Structure formats: structure tokens, C-alpha cells
Amino acid sequence: MKHFLLFTLGTGLLFSSIAEAQRHRLNFQQTQGTVPSLSKTLPVISGWSDDSHYIETDTKTRQLYTVDIRSGERKAYTPPSKSNAEVMVKDSDKNPTLSPDGKYVAFTRNGDLYSIAIANGKEIRYTTDATDVIYNGYSSWVYFEEILGRPTKYKAFWWAPDSKHLAFMRFDDTKVPMFPINGSAGQHGYTEKTHYPQAGDPNPEVKIGFVPAAGGAIVWADFNEKDDQYFGTPYWSYDGSSMMVQWMNRGQDNLKFYTVKPETGAKKEIYDEKQPSWVDLDYDGRITYLEDKKHYILKSDKTGWAHYYLYTLDGKLINPLTSGKWQVTKLLNVDEKNKVVYFMARKEASTRTDLYRVNYNGKDLKRLTFGEYTHQVQVSPSGKYFITTYSNVSTPTRQTLLDNNGKIIKEIADSKSADFAGFAIGKTEMITIPTDDGYNLPAVITYPVDFDQTKTYPVVFSMYGGPDAGTVTNTWKGTAIQWWANEGIIQIAVDHRASGQFGKEGVALMHRNLGKWEMKDYITAAKWLKEKPWVNKKKLLITGHSYGGYMTTMALTYGADYFDYGYAGAPVTSWELYDSAYTERFMDTPKENPEGYKNASVLTYVDQYKGLLRIMHADMDDNVHMQNTIQLINKMEDANKHFELMVYPGGRHGWSSTVKGKHDFTERVRFYYQNLLEKPVPEELLK
Numbered sequence: 001m002k003h004f005l006l007f008t009l010g011t012g013l014l015f016s017s018i019a020e021a022q023r024h025r026l027n028f029q030q031t032q033g034t035v036p037s038l039s040k041t042l043p044v045i046s047g048w049s050d051d052s053h054y055i056e057t058d059t060k061t062r063q064l065y066t067v068d069i070r071s072g073e074r075k076a077y078t079p080p081s082k083s084n085a086e087v088m089v090k091d092s093d094k095n096p097t098l099s100p101d102g103k104y105v106a107f108t109r110n111g112d113l114y115s116i117a118i119a120n121g122k123e124i125r126y127t128t129d130a131t132d133v134i135y136n137g138y139s140s141w142v143y144f145e146e147i148l149g150r151p152t153k154y155k156a157f158w159w160a161p162d163s164k165h166l167a168f169m170r171f172d173d174t175k176v177p178m179f180p181i182n183g184s185a186g187q188h189g190y191t192e193k194t195h196y197p198q199a200g201d202p203n204p205e206v207k208i209g210f211v212p213a214a215g216g217a218i219v220w221a222d223f224n225e226k227d228d229q230y231f232g233t234p235y236w237s238y239d240g241s242s243m244m245v246q247w248m249n250r251g252q253d254n255l256k257f258y259t260v261k262p263e264t265g266a267k268k269e270i271y272d273e274k275q276p277s278w279v280d281l282d283y284d285g286r287i288t289y290l291e292d293k294k295h296y297i298l299k300s301d302k303t304g305w306a307h308y309y310l311y312t313l314d315g316k317l318i319n320p321l322t323s324g325k326w327q328v329t330k331l332l333n334v335d336e337k338n339k340v341v342y343f344m345a346r347k348e349a350s351t352r353t354d355l356y357r358v359n360y361n362g363k364d365l366k367r368l369t370f371g372e373y374t375h376q377v378q379v380s381p382s383g384k385y386f387i388t389t390y391s392n393v394s395t396p397t398r399q400t401l402l403d404n405n406g407k408i409i410k411e412i413a414d415s416k417s418a419d420f421a422g423f424a425i426g427k428t429e430m431i432t433i434p435t436d437d438g439y440n441l442p443a444v445i446t447y448p449v450d451f452d453q454t455k456t457y458p459v460v461f462s463m464y465g466g467p468d469a470g471t472v473t474n475t476w477k478g479t480a481i482q483w484w485a486n487e488g489i490i491q492i493a494v495d496h497r498a499s500g501q502f503g504k505e506g507v508a509l510m511h512r513n514l515g516k517w518e519m520k521d522y523i524t525a526a527k528w529l530k531e532k533p534w535v536n537k538k539k540l541l542i543t544g545h546s547y548g549g550y551m552t553t554m555a556l557t558y559g560a561d562y563f564d565y566g567y568a569g570a571p572v573t574s575w576e577l578y579d580s581a582y583t584e585r586f587m588d589t590p591k592e593n594p595e596g597y598k599n600a601s602v603l604t605y606v607d608q609y610k611g612l613l614r615i616m617h618a619d620m621d622d623n624v625h626m627q628n629t630i631q632l633i634n635k636m637e638d639a640n641k642h643f644e645l646m647v648y649p650g651g652r653h654g655w656s657s658t659v660k661g662k663h664d665f666t667e668r669v670r671f672y673y674q675n676l677l678e679k680p681v682p683e684e685l686l687k
Contacts, residue, residue: 023424025449028684031483038423038479039396039415045387049077051380054387069385069401069409089116094138095155101163104213106137113137113157113168115213124215126166133173133195140171140204141194145623146581147281148233160240165210165262167234167243172225175202181620184649194622197580199597200589206231208245210262219265221245221258230581232281237313238289244270244296248281252585255279257287257315270315273302277508278585280468288331297321297331297341304505308343310360321362327503329353333383342383342404348372350501351430351442351474355379355386357404368406374475387412391476393428393444396420415476424449426485430474433494433528441521442472442501443494449485451534458539458676459490459529461563465518466547467586468507470499487677490535496521510586512593514575515600518551519559526555526562538564539676545569546624546653549615550602553632556613557605565675566613567668570624570653573632574601577625606635614644614671616664618651644671 030037043056043065053066055077064077089096093107093114104124106115111130116123127136137157144154157168173195181192197203208221208231223229223245232246232255242259245267257271273279280301288297295318298309306328308321322328326347332355333342339360344353347367354369355377369375373390380386384404391397399412426449432440448457464471472495481491495501496518498510509517522542529535542555542563549571556566575583575597576590590597598604617629629645636643646667648660655661666686673681 023422025424025486026479026482028483028682031479031481031486033479036417038417038420038425038482039476040417042389042397042399042413042415045378045389045399047378048380051382051384054378054380095153095157097155097157097159099159099163099166099213100161103163106157106159106166108136108138108155108157111135111138113166113211115166117214126168126211126215126218127170127209133176135171135173136209137168138171139169140173140176140206141622142176142197142203142579142581143169143171143206146579147230158234158236158243159213160236160243160262161238162240163213164240166213167208167210167236167262169231170207170209170225172205174205176204177201179625181622181625183620192620192622196622196625199576199578199580199583199587200591201580203228203230203250203580208234208243208260210243210260210265219262221260221265222267223247230281232286235287235289238291238293244287246281246286248279250584251588252278252281252581255281259313270313271298271311273300275302275508277504277511280585285331288334290334291336297334299328299331301327301504304508305503308341318360319362321358321360322365323362325503326350327500332377332386333379335383340383342368342379342386344375344377349474350470351444351472352392355388366406368402368404370406370408372474374473385409392474393430393477396476425482427451428477428481433525435497435521435524439497439502439506439521441494441496441525442470443492443525444472444474444477446477446481446485446491448488448490449482453534456534456536457488457490458536459492459541460484460672460676461522461525461529461540461542462491462493462548463495463522463542463544463551464546464548465496465499465522465544465551467498467510467514468500468504469547470495470501472499472501484672489672489676490529492525492529494522494525512587512596513599514586514596515550515554515558519554522551522555523559523562526559530562541565541567541672541676543567543569547572549624553602553613553615554605556611557602557609560605560608560610564611565671566611567671568613568615569664570617570621571602571615571628571632572624573628574603577628577631602632603635606632606639606641609636609639609641609643612642612644612675614646614667616646616648616667618648618653618655618660620650621653623653 029035041059045056048054049066056065065074066077067074089107093109096105096107098105103118104115113126113136139148139154139156176195176197178193179196183190205225207225210219228250230248235244245258245260247256255273258267258269260267286299296311310318328343328345330344340357342357345356346353352374354367354375356367358365369388373392375388375390378387387401389399396416398414401409426446428446431443433443434440472493497506498517530537540563542552544552549568552566552568553571555563572578615629617626619626651660669685
């Protein structure tokens with residue numbers, strides 16, 4: 001499940017001063033960033049061309065430049081072109097990918113795997129058995145969504161670093177139920193047929209194959225495709241002599257790594273991890289092979305907190321690189337010569353990320369970034385320099401160049417506008433909300449401009465709410481929130497105990513009972529708000545999309561005594577309707593956990609509904625099917641409950657950047673003005 005928060009009404013800015021009355025409020029165009037405002041857009045730094053030049057993208061022209069770190073000289077940059085590979089495949093071919101040696105471009109066509117030899121244009125067909133339910137090198141839907149990830153664009157093949165072999169997954173959806181998605185366009189409409197396994201359904205059967213680059217017999221890895229199992233993203237060894245395959249049982253509480261030889265398919269188990277809740281199949285950097293061809297670095301949260309570990313290739317643990325009650329997030333660079341690892345982590349505070357270095361032996365851990373900021377970092381190829389793009393709730397984004405000891409070399413850019421101090425804006429704070437059982441929930445709150453504690457204000461509570469998917473960060477929140485601060489709305493975002501802010505220890509609490517701890521903590525936050533003399537006790541609105549839509553509909557049913565309004569996008573309403581891999585990771589199957597599914601279903605609590613709920617859902621959503629909303633509104637109608645519904649024909653799971661997104665924005669505006677502000681909508685917001 002992906003994390004969509006449409007028109008985020010969450011957080012960021014500064015205290016007003018005594019001279020507030022002399023300052024100007026941002027107009028609507030300024031809050032939307034279409035005219036000069038509190039901050040200006042910075043170039044996007046996307047990487048390095050070499051150790052002395054970083055690459056930036058002009059956000060207006062999209063032109064790429066290299067910038068000299070010493071002189072600041074900018075030159076137009078064209079990324080190196082490896083070949084004319086893309087023009088050698090047809091438009092209907094999927095995911096053209098050049099081999100590392102530049103001799104082949106692999107792709108899929110109608111579910112089979114092919115390549116073209118660059119030298120002579122010869123087409124090589126590796127597989128021949130594709131059907132409407134069998135795909136080679138092209139993902140089954142549930143792998144695309146939950147395991148390999150949407151950024152792959154369904155790609156499920158991988159070149160060996162030495163270009164001698166191509167590895168791929170073969171999917172067989174024969175036993176996976178087909179879910180129809182009905183489109184209404186045209187006279188007769190049409191049906192999209194997706195093999196979508198819902199909780200408890202048969203999953204696709206998967207095999208991992210290897211084929212020589214020049215063509216030849218397929219060698220299958222030594223796994224039984226009939227077993228109920230998952231395979232995560234595989235990792236080629238640095239020299240291509242073997243591939244590490246991630247295997248997981250259907251229950252998702254046992255992860256094993258196997259090294260597999262591409263010439264024979266023979267496998268050898270080198271890692272075995274079990275957890276009482278679940279183990280994540282992480283497709284974002286779980287394993288990093290080292291160039292010494294002797295070691296790899298593993299990321300694991302097996303202790304209850306995500307950390308890095310140094311292993312030999314045969315699976316022997318050398319030592320942990322990091323440890324403690326804090327989380328690593330991303331490995332950025334390994335200096336093998338000096339045996340130093342550079343990585344991002346949430347150590348100083350769970351709501352911030354910083355860059356650190358540590359030696360191979362796990363000693364001499366050092367923070368390299370600075371201040372109480374959230375840092376996003378681009379490290380130079382050798383690890384000698386890095387650029388941080390950083391901010392916090394009161395500081396617009398800046399960019400700074402440092403060396404690998406944390407010494408600041410030069411300031412690069414500051415997005416803060418010259419007339420920043422001339423605007424009257426709503427103050428944003430990082431706060432915590434205590435629970436009755438010892439958690440301090442991270443939250444970020446933005447108060448109205450001219451905030452007066454003797455007055456009362458409506459509140460918009462924005463969240464997502466999924467496992468390990470917190471949204472509260474100490475970052476600059478832009479200007480969009482300032483319109484609602486102008487209009488007198490308090491905006492808050494809160495993360496619950498299983499959001500990732502408290503490590504896997506906290507996230508694991510959600511095992512077999514989605515909805516329970518999220519709602520406990522969100523109700524705690526609602527009570528905290530309504531205890532404040534400056535909060536209108538009848539105007540607390542909660543909003544979110546996808547899992548956030550689920551939370552919103554739960555808040556207006558299960559939590560209806562505490563929330564007054566809900567604006568829910570594409571909600572899951574009952575977990576047996578969602579996909580197998582995601583749902584069973586947390587809930588097990590409906591057969592194994594019937595009581596948990598019942599307690600986690602919005603449908604269970606429809607009789608408790610009160611307040612006013614607006615549901616919005618796209619009828620072609622292939623992720624959270626419209627079925628979820630239909631079943632909820634059916635129960636609501638049978639119970640004679642009043643609610644509002646907005647359907648987006650032809651839309652998918654997210655539509656914020658489309659014409660549908662514009663309509664959603666104006667409808668949300670109308671809802672807020674009518675129910676929270678009780679005044680007409682300014683015409684400029686409806687254009």
C-alpha cells in the first residue's frame with residue numbers, strides 16, 4: 001500500500017511578533033507557490049558527475065547542470081548515453097534495460113523475455129510460454145504493488161554485473177482470482193481483469209530463472225514453485241558469480257537468504273531470520289555487496305530497531321555496525337579502502353534524519369550533519385564530500401556542502417525569501433502528546449495567524465496511519481498550510497505508537513489487530529485537543545487517503561465520540577478485501593485470525609457512526625478497490641446513516657495531479673468552509 005496524502009493540511013512556520021499587524025498575510029496565489037512568497041524553489045541536486053562536480057536540475061527549465069564545488073561554475077550537462085538501446089525496441093515493449101557491458105538491451109513483450117544484440121540488432125527470445133496468466137520478467141500485480149515495488153514498472157529481470165546472465169522471475173497467476181474493475185466510458189463500458197489475490201486467496205506461483213545473455217537453456221533456481229512462498233528482490237554478487245535470493249514463507253515471519261549459482265540453479269542457505277510478528281521483504285537496500293567479494297552489509301530490524309550488520313558472503317556475522325534504540329534508514333556509501341560506512345539514520349530524534357559514519361568494527365560512530373534539522377544527503381562518489389538539503393518547521397530549506405568529517409565547506413543555497421519577515425504567518429511547532437500508557441506521540445501543529453487562546457478554532461487532523469509509515473517530520477512545510485492558518489484553522493499531524501517512530505518494537509504491536517493501537521492513539525490526540533480551551537469542541541475533522549482513508553472511516557465509526565467530521569480518500573473498509581501480501585503480513589489470513597479481521601473492519605462499527613463523513617473514491621482504483629467503499633455505503637444506507645460520497649470516474653488510487661485532483665481540491669475547500677468555517681468560499685479558490 002502506498003502512502004498518498006492529498007492536499008496535506010499538516011504543518012510548518014513561525015511565531016508572529018508584536019509588529020504582527022504591520023505584516024502582510026499571504027494571498028492565495030502566494031500560498032500555492034505560483035507567485036513569490038515566503039520561500040523560493042531551489043534547484044534539485046540529484047547526484048554527482050565526479051568528486052568535484054554535483055548535478056543539479058533547474059526546476060523551471062528541467063535543464064541539467066554540473067556545478068564545481070569550489071568555484072560554483074555551472075555548465076550544461078548531458079548524462080552519458082550508453083547506447084541507442086531504447087530506439088531498438090518497439091513502443092509496446094516494456095522496461096528496456098541495457099546490460100552492464102552495453103552489448104544487449106533486455107525487455108519484455110507480451111509476457112515473454114527478450115533482448116536485442118546491440119552490435120547487429122539481432123533479437124533474442126529467452127522465453128516462449130507466456131499466456132494471459134503467465135509472465136516472464138514482468139510482475140504479477142501483487143509483486144508489483146507489495147514486493148518489488150511500483151517504481152519497477154512491473155520489471156522483474158536483472159542483468160548480472162558481468163553481463164553473462166540475465167535473471168528473471170516467472171509468474172503463474174492461474175490460481176489467483178481475477179478481480180474485475182468496471183469502466184463506464186463509452187456506450188457499453190468495459191472491464192479490466194486483474195489477477196488480484198485478496199487476503200487468504202491463492203498467490204501467484206513464482207520461479208526464478210537464469211539464462212545466458214546470448215540465449216540458451218533456462219536454468220531454474222532450486223525452489224519448488226508449488227510452495228506457498230514469496231521471493232523478494234534478488235541481489236547479484238559483485239562479480240556476478242552468484243545471486244542472493246530472498247525467500248519468505250506465506251506467513252511472512254521467516255526470511256531466508258540463499259546464494260544460487262546461475263549455471264546450475266543450486267542453492268545454499270546463508271541466512272535465517274524469524275520474528276514473532278513479521279519480517280519485511282525490503283526492496284530498498286536490505287543487502288549491499290562489497291567490492292572485496294568477501295562481505296555484504298545487511299539491514300535488519302530483528303532487535304526491534306533497524307540496524308546494519310557486516311557479514312561474510314557465506315553468512316557468518318562479523319559484527320553489528322550499529323546498535324541501540326534508534327533506526328538506520330539508508331546506506332549511502334561504503335569506503336572499502338578505509339573501512340568506513342556512511343549512512344542516514346533517525347538517531348538524534350525519530351522525526352529527523354542525519355548523516356553518520358562508522359567503522360567496519362562498529363566503533364567511532366560520528367554524526368556528520370548539524371543542528372536540529374532534517375537532512376537529505378547526496379554523497380560524492382568517493383565519499384569525500386556531501387551536500388545536505390535541510391530544514392525544520394521554522395527554517396525554509398537550505399543546501400550546504402561539507403566534507404566527510406562534517407566540516408562545512410560552503411553554503412550553496414537558501415530558499416528563504418528576502419521579505420520573509422514581512423509576512424504574518426501561523427506558527428508551527430513540534431510537540432508530543434502523552435498517552436496513558438507511557439508513549440509520547442510525535443506531532444506537528446500549525447496555529448492560525450493572530451492565534452488568540454481566548455478564542456476557539458476548528459481543527460484539521462491529517463494522517464496516514466499505516467504500519468511503519470509515520471508522517472510527522474521536523475521539516476519545512478511550505479506555504480499551502482498558510483491559507484488555512486489565515487482562515488483560522490488549527491492544523492495538526494500525529495504519529496501513533498506503531499508508525500515507526502518507536503522502532504519495530506512499536507510497529508510489531510499491530511500484529512493481528514490493525515486499527516486497534518492507531519485508534520487508541522488518535523483518540524488520545526483528539527481528547528488532548530478538545531481539552532484545550534482554544535479548540536472548538538464540535539469541529540474536529542480528520543482526513544487521510546488510502547490507509548489514511550481507513551483511519552478516517554474508523555474515526556467516524558469506532559471513534560465517533562471523539563471526531564466530528566471525516567474526509568476519507570480511497571479507504572480500505574474491511575481487510576479481507578485488500579491484497580494478500582500486505583494484509584497477511586500484519587493480520588495473517590482471515591481463516592487464521594477471524595476475530596482480528598472483524599475487529600479491524602469499519603463495517604463492524606457502522607451502527608456507532610455519527611458526525612459527517614465524506615468519502616471519495618476513484619472507480620478504476622486497482623489498489624484499494626471501489627468494492628471497499630461500496631460495501632461501506634451499503635451498510636451505511638441500511639443503517640439509515642447520512643454521509644457524502646464523491647466518485648471519480650476513470651481515476652486510479654491517486655489523482656492529485658490530474659483534473660480529478662483539481663475537483664477534489666475545490667470540493668475539499670467547499671467542505672471545510674461549509675462545515676468548519678461556516679462562511680462562503682472565496683471565489684479565487686474555486687477557479
